[in-house]
Amino acid sequence: MSGSLTVIGLGPGDARWITPAASAALEAATDLVGYGPYLDRAPEREGQRKHASDNRVEVERARFALDLAAEGRRVAVVSGGDPGVFAMAAAVFEALDGGGPQWRDIAITVEPGITAMLAAASRIGAPLGGDFCALSLSDNLKPWDIIEKRLKAALSADFVIALYNPISKARPWQLGAALALAAEAHPPETPVIFARAVGRPGETVTVASVRDAATVAADMSTLVIIGASTTRLIPREGGAPYVYTPRFYGVRP
Ligand code: SAH
Numbered sequence: 001m002s003g004s005l006t007v008i009g010l011g012p013g014d015a016r017w018i019t020p021a022a023s024a025a026l027e028a029a030t031d032l033v034g035y036g037p038y039l040d041r042a043p044e045r046e047g048q049r050k051h052a053s054d055n056r057v058e059v060e061r062a063r064f065a066l067d068l069a070a071e072g073r074r075v076a077v078v079s080g081g082d083p084g085v086f087a088m089a090a091a092v093f094e095a096l097d098g099g100g101p102q103w104r105d106i107a108i109t110v111e112p113g114i115t116a117m118l119a120a121a122s123r124i125g126a127p128l129g130g131d132f133c134a135l136s137l138s139d140n141l142k143p144w145d146i147i148e149k150r151l152k153a154a155l156s157a158d159f160v161i162a163l164y165n166p167i168s169k170a171r172p173w174q175l176g177a178a179l180a181l182a183a184e185a186h187p188p189e190t191p192v193i194f195a196r197a198v199g200r201p202g203e204t205v206t207v208a209s210v211r212d213a214a215t216v217a218a219d220m221s222t223l224v225i226i227g228a229s230t231t232r233l234i235p236r237e238g239g240a241p242y243v244y245t246p247r248f249y250g251v252r253p
Helices: 020-028 036-040 058-070 088-098 116-124 144-156 174-185
Strands: 004-009 031-035 049-053 074-079 107-111 132-136 160-164 191-196 204-209 222-226 232-236 239-244
Touching (some): 004 088, 036 049, 036 074, 049 058, 132 144, 144 174, 160 174, 174 222
């Protein structure tokens, strides 16, 4: 008998950013599967089993979850932010696509969550108010050549660019390379936002100009937003500036 599998987005951190639908799906599950720190964010429920795993074994974790569902369990796979954005929902479908017929009857659903770029943008104003795109800077699963090509194309098309996975111990130089390309493509005062641990303890949001952006510290919990040439800064007395991108391009209508 086949059970079900729901991939659930827990949002960036603050429990108030979990949707009621995601909470209900968590509540209904017999088994929770995910990276340990995400599982810790789900409330304890009697009779529910938690299966914690390492962060770097997504497809294995997805196969494990599909096997549990194939046994008839109601499985919830938890993910930070939105599960469809550089996260577990794609890993589940990769496993399903490459797997045998035993998984094809499982009812798979995805519960969306607030992704990091939306949470980060909300903290500073409206930097994603014009056209934007999102890129993962991680070259674990795709070659750096492709990342560089996409970045150059997005910069030359003058999109606002949200960079996920900007840096890690194993990938120390990629963010610097990306910011150098941005500095070549954009006017020096173009704002770059570094939003760290949004919605979690220790949250920081820093704005730099693209000229100085390389001096700002970033880590695995940071989301970087590179402004377009139209992205603007509104200074405030005694407070952080607002950053926004107008909806119009060129001449104000
Ligand atoms: N599915 C997640 C993204 C996973 S990729 C989502 O939708 O948000 C992991 C990257 O997301 C991190 O390297 C960082 O760039 C970003 N990120 C996730 N949570 C964040 C948070 N609370 N604050 C800032 N960036 C975050």
